[in-house]
Amino acid sequence: xxxxxxEIEVHPGxxxxxxxxxxxxxxxxxxxxxxxxxxxxxxLATTLSNQPPVRENVITVIEKWESLEALERHLLAPxxxxxxxxxxxxxxxxxxxxxxxAAPWAGGEA
Numbered sequence: 001x002x003x004x005x006x007e008i009e010v011h012p013g014x015x016x017x018x019x020x021x022x023x024x025x026x027x028x029x030x031x032x033x034x035x036x037x038x039x040x041x042x043x044l045a046t047t048l049s050n051q052p053p054v055r056e057n058v059i060t061v062i063e064k065w066e067s068l069e070a071l072e073r074h075l076l077a078p079x080x081x082x083x084x085x086x087x088x089x090x091x092x093x094x095x096x097x098x099x100x101x102a103a104p105w106a107g108g109e110a
Contacts, residue, residue: 001036003099004063004071012057014090015042019059021087028079034070038063057092071098 010018022040029038040061043054065071074080 001101002065002068002071003101004061004065004096005099006061006063006094006096008059008061008091009055009093010057010059010090011092015057015059018087018090021083021090022059022061025079025083029074029077032070032074032077034066035074036064036066068098 008018019040026038026040029035038061040059042059043056045054063071065074
């Protein structure tokens with residue numbers, strides 16, 4: 001299993017328009033072979049002292065895939081190509097981070 005954290009920065013004032021498009025995409029992605037989790041989230045203002053400032057123009061997509069191969073197929077899926085074309089004028093920057101679960105510590109008790 002792999003995890004993906006995708007941060008999508010949209011142009012100021014475009015977050016709701018982007019989310020409308022993105023919410024139409026989510027059911028299609030969740031039906032893809034190998035998709036375990038896929039959904040958007042936005043920053044929440046809290047009083048936690050170690051939380052950075054809220055990013056009004058950033059949508060974070062939290063994903064889980066069975067394998068890197070499943071993620072690679074996802075990125076080439078026709079609905080993903082269509083989605084990227086539809087939102088290209090709304091998006092300022094995108095960054096993805098692909099992670100794998102950390103192996104349990106093997107050195108003894110913590």
